[in-house]
Amino acid sequence: MKFGFTSINSKGWTAIDCSDGSSLCAVSLKTAVRADERPQVLAVAEVAGPGVDPDAAALRDLMAQVDRSLPVLMTLARTQYRLRVMPEPAVPQREMLASLRWSLATESDGPLEDFNLAWMRIPTEEQMPARPRQLYVVMAPTAWLTARLAAWRQTGMKPRVVDIRETALRNIAGVLERPGEGLALVSVDAEGVGMTFTHQGSLYLDRYIEQPLAELRASDPAARVQLHERIALQLLRSIDVIGRSYPFMPITRVVVAPAPEALGLLEFLSAQLPLTVEPLDLSRVFDLSKVPALAQSPALQARCLVPLGAALRSAKVAA
């Protein structure tokens, strides 16, 4: 996968993930590597604490364990932003944000001036020129984001980028893609199960099933099987949607990311789906030689999946 946009950084990132879970996670990733090398994970850290609103001590503790010389990137918790698909306004790119803001304001009761917006296309113009164009719009409350930035800066952190989880997972799925195929990446975190569908590195579809891991852990085997069936059904429906909406990107593989706990999802999907289901081997995407703890812990890999994917934003890598 190649990232065509020029990034504001070419050395690497220290990515901090503020999730909805009970921990903070940070990774330092060196992306300035030779063409035949993988991005190298320099450091990884996880500290306990509220991910959405971490205290200063937890942040300082986290930053003490990673590379502070790299620019900082933050990924927001899923509850702190909204991601939606909209028709692409027929306006010049420089006017896109204003047009989207106006379009969203006409659908909303409240003013949209208080939201930070970002957008990205769902590329279909080459394969389906006649299809109306669509794009993803990300909305984050400005007041909350401003307060968070101020709090982060008080701890010595000055984030240069604020990203979201879907694009972070998209980056990893994009690395795993083979030429011409569509890929489904299934990931499990503390709050649910996500499905990311990509083609040529771009995000085409995203699904998220809210299912707190704590409930699943406490459930009986029958309830766990029900959850697995629910995930499989949603996956098949999504693949069907992809097949009808984007016939140029057939989903032929499903990659299951490491889970915080051994839930048996990979085995269930491999047995039930008429598709190739593979486990995600992070060492194919990243050089983990400097972080053996990460290389040996699927749970830590599951926790660090989003910051690792977010830190790939300036990388030019091919799996």
Place this chain on the structure above:
Amino acid sequence: MTTPVTHINLLQRTAPAHSVGWALMALLALTVVGSGYYGSSVRAQAQEAMRLRDDVAQQLKDVQARIGVQSGAQAKSTQATALRQEVDALQAQSQAAQALIDAVRTAEGGRSDDFARALTAMAGLKEPGLWLNSLTVSAGGKRLEVQGEASNGASVLRYARRANESLQPLTLRLDSLDLQPAAGGAASGAGTGAVSFRLY
């Protein structure tokens, strides 16, 4: 051909109100910079104008000074011209006097000194009612003859006596007198005793 992947950043400024604010700030900054630049330009132009004004004033002073010098020279030139004209006039008079002297010298055989002395002695005599018509020095300055007219015979006698007194240092003497009633003075001297005379 693959479509470039878009990376989002929610830190980007997105609110139109902020854009307007930044645009206003940028406009303000540009205005300040432009004003500063324009002000410096105006100051530079003002300084250039002041320098030009001073140069023009200095040139004016120089021109006035040259005009003053030229006026003085012109005045001097005028005076010189007047003097030249005066000299020329005097030269003409001198030449006339010289011509007279030459003529007298020629007539008297080079004895102009005798004539001058006799003339000087006779010129100092003044007798009311008597005027001379001619004065002749001859015989190498040994002989003097004076002709004239007078309102009466007594004046002629007084003049003859005083002339002899003046001529005495020159060893000259007028001892002969022809006296007769004025011929042309009948109209003016008839009945008044006017006479013409010749002393020698």
